[in-house]
Amino acid sequence: MFVTVRVVDGRGVHVVESLFYRQALALPFVLGWVAMADGLRSVHTRRIGVHASRMLLGLTGMLLNFLSYILLLPAEAATIGFTMPIFGTILSALILREATGIHRWAAVLIGFVGVLVMVRPDAAHFPLQGVAVAIAAAFVTASVSLVLRELGRTESAGVVVFWFTTLSMIPLGIAMPFFAQMHDPVTWGLLLLIGLFGGIAQICLTAALRWGPVSVVLPMDYSAIIWTTLLGLAIGAPWPLATTWIGASLIIASGLYIAWREHVRGKAARVRTAALPPD
Template identity: 30%
Template sequence: MTRQGRDPDQPEAVPARDGQASDRGGGRLSAIALMCAAVFCFACLDACGKWATRHVDPVVTTWFRYAVSVVFLSVFLNGWTRPRIMHTNRLTLQVVRSLLLFGSTILNFFALQYLQLTQAISIQFAMPLLVALLAGPLLGEWVGPRRLVAIVIGFLGVLVITRPGSGSLHPAAFLTVVNTVFYALYALITRMLAAHDPPVTTMTYSGLAGVVLLTPILPFFWAQPPGPAVWAALLATGVLGAVGHGLLTVAHSRAPASVLSPFIYTQIVWMTALGYFVFGDLPDRYTAIGAAIVIGSGLYLLSRERTVRAKQPA
C-alpha cells in the first residue's frame, strides 16, 4: 500500500483539456495492456519451469532462470550505460531482498514438480494479503478492521485450497506457502528501498543472488538437458522473467498501482489454460472455490485502499 496524498483516479482541481484527458486515459489503457502482457509472461515462465523440471533438477532450472535473465538485462543495464549502477545506500536490504527472491523462486520450481499451475498460483495470490498484514509492523501502515477481516477470509481461502490434514494435496503445497511468505517480504523490502536506491540498481541486484549462490554448486546437480525443446524451455524462463519485469516496470510508469493491481489476477486465466493444454490439468472444485475467495479478498483490499486514500488530504 503506497502512501500517496491524492487518489490518482480522482479528477484534478482544474479541468484538463480534452486532449490531455484522452492522453491520460490512453496511457492507462496501454498500462493495463502491459500489465496483462507481464502476467502472461509470468504464467508462461511457470509453465516452462514446470515442464523443464520434468527433465532436469529444479536447481538447474533456477540457475537458468537467473543466469539468462542477468545476461539479457545486462545488455540494457550495465556499468557503461548506467554508471554507478551497483552503488546502493542500503546494501544489507538489497542483499536480503535478493535472497528472499531467490528463495521464493527455487521453492516455486520445486513445488511445481508436484502441483498444478492453478494450485500454485491460487496460493500465491495470498501475497497481497500478507503484504497488507505485514505492512503494519514493518512500515507502520496498519490496516483497519474491515481490511483485517478481508485478510482473514483470504487466508481461509488458502486453507480451502490446501486442506491441511486431508492428504488430498501434495505436501509441496507447503513450499508454495513459504514461497508466498518470502515474496511478500521481498515486496515490502522493495518498497523500503524505493526511498533510497533507484529502480535500476534494485533490479540489478535482484538477479545476482541466484547466479552467485547456484553457480558453484551447479556441477553437482547438472544433467545434460535431453533435447532442444528442454534447452528452449530453460532459456525461456530467463527471457520471460526479464521481459515480464520490464513490462511491469513500464506499466507502473504509466499508471498508478491502484489501477493496475486488479489485473494481476488475470494470471489465473493463463495458468488454467496452460495447465490444461500443456499438462492436461484442470483445477478441482476446492482450488476453484479457494481461488475465488482469495481473489475476492484481494480485490476488496484494493477497493478499501483506494477509498481510504481518496479521503486523505492532498
C-alpha cells in the same frame, strides 16, 4: 515461466539449474533495459547490504515458487500465490506498525477461508507438502515487498532489478557445479525460454507499475489463474476442481479488496497533505 519450470522438472532438470538459467539468461535483458533507460552508471549504489538481503529473500521466494509449481497443479500453485497481499497486510501491521483497520483484517480472514476451501484438508487429492511450500512462497514474496518498499526510497527499479539478478549469480554459481548436467536440445530450448520469460516479465511488470497506478495494475495479476489453467491443460494437467475455483474467488476478492483499501487510504492521505497550510 513457472509452467515451463514444471515441464523441465519432468525432463530431469534440477530446480537449482532452473534458478541459475532463469537469472543468467535474464541478465542480458536487464543490462539492456538499464542501459537504455538510465545508463549503466546508474547502477552505482551505497546500499549493497540491503540489495544483498533483497537478493537472499528474492532467491528463496523464487525457489519456493518454482517448487510449488512442481508439487502442485499450475492453477493451484497460482491460486495460493494470490495470498501474497494477505501476508503483506499482516507483515505491514506487525513489522511496519501500519494502521490496519477492521476492513483489511476481514479481507485477510476471507482470504484464508478461501485457502481452506480450496485445500479441503479432509481430501487426499491435495499434496499438503505442496500447499506448505506455496504458502511459504507467498509469505517470503510478501517479505520481499517490504524490502523493496525500503529500497524504493533511494533506488530506481532498474537498479533494484540489476543488483538482484547480478548478486544472485554468486550463490547460484557456487551451487551449480553440484547440480549441473547435460540435457537434450529440447530441454536446453526450454531452459532458454525460462530465462526469456523471466526477463521479459520483470521488465513488463516494472513498466506497468511505472505507467499505471497500482490499483489498476495489481488486479491484472489475477488473470494468472486463467493462463496457468490453460497452460496446465496444454501440458496434460487435469482441470482444477470446483473447490479450487471457489477458493480462488475468495482469495482474489480478498486481494482486490486489500488493494482497493490501500488506494482509498493513499488518496485520503494525499488529500490531507494538500489541505495542510504552506510553511
